[in-house]
Amino acid sequence: MKEGSGHTMKESHHEFADQWYNIPTPWQKLGGVWLVRAGRNEAKPHYRVGPRQIECYGLHFILEGKVRLTCEDQEKVLEKGDLFCLFPQRTYIYSCEATPLRMAWLALDGPQVPQLLEQLDLDATKPYARQKLTVSAKRTLQRIQELFERETEERELRWQSLLYQLFEQLQASGKPNRQLKVNSEKDWLQTSIEYLNLHFMENVKIADAAERAGVHRSHFSMVFTKSVGISPLQYIQKLRMDKSAELLKQTKLTITEIALSVGYPDLYTFSRAFTRYFKRTPSHFRGN
DSSP: OEEETTEEEEEOSSEEEEEEEOOOOHHHHTSSOEEEEEEEEEEOTTOEEEEEOOSSEEEEEEEEEEEEEEETTEEEEEETTOEEEEOTTOOEEEEEEEEEEEEEEEEEESTTHHHHHHTTTOBTTBOEESSOOOHHHHHHHHHHHHGGGOOOTTHHHHHHHHHHHHHHHHHHTTOOOOOOOOOSHHHHHHHHHHHHHHHTTSOOOHHHHHHHHTSOHHHHHHHHHHHHSSOHHHHHHHHHHHHHHHHHHHOOOOHHHHHHHTTOSSHHHHHHHHHHHHSSOHHHHHHO
């Protein structure tokens, strides 16, 4: 046993450590990421783990000292503030390079984990990142681990909140605030189509879509029209008309309710647009 941080850590042949285990609930598994286990340690000089594989994602944070990480054909020495991840079905060895060595870790699973790690510039071919563990991220990591010792009703929700907060803090470390940049015309066009598909029932404007794409409105309209075959304005109108036709046929909503639901300011404006598009009034369309 060893006293540390106000408690006693269990001793093994190569470390003093705390480990906690979680059984993810059905509610947790509905999310994109969940905790499997967590731990922290103080390594002995001969500390070495592996060669081994794990079944989930093991995110390790170096709190003090240095670690030598070996992953297949790569070998890196990592130090305080760095982190590394054990990816599933990959063989790793990590060992103490300089003492005192202290680490903390989270074992994670879920469909969002690869994308979250990618935001930290981590993947199976480069499973480490330099100087990511800021003071705020370290504090959040500690709060995640402390929740293992508190069985409260709100613990699961708090865990999820803290996990996303931790990834936000790790991603922000060492990077200036910046807007998301779309790399290519194909990228921003697809993003813009998704934007319009999602928000066409609101008061969405073409200028807003162009601004999100990071291009001038005239260029946005030209590229969109050439690729989709109709202008952005016509595309929004088509989405609204298709949705209103569906609501007229499949629901008992009043025509006014439908008009306001699909993004028109009033019944008169909607009726004119609908009649012009379908060559029938909304009432006639519903009756046939």
